[in-house]
Amino acid sequence: MIKVLHNNVCSKSRSILEHLDENNVAFEIIDFVENPLTAMELKTVLKKLHMPASEVVRKNEPLYKEKFASQELSEDEWIAVLLENPSLIQRPILIKGEIAMIGRPIENVKFFIDN
Known part of the structure; x- marks a missing residue:
């Protein structure tokens, strides 16, 4: 079963859920805004993504631009920012077993669920 870290206000996130549902892919939704991840859960996801925390930051968000764009933060500091x-x-x-991916573009998602 695929776990989907989901934010319901995100149209791309909703469209991926729709794609999974239409293709009869079993998935579990984890709404990480309503039910925030713990530090350990976030670190585990980052490890499965093979990415540092700074690479999963949405850099187009006004909050990022206002508060964090000009800062040089450590991995632990970025994790704290993302948790907050x-x-x-x-x-x-x-997330599928020990691997994970950011669900864009849709072609990558199709490859991910088929392999």
């Missing part, structure tokens, strides 16, 4: 501001986390993130 889950809306800054790229979405959706799909």
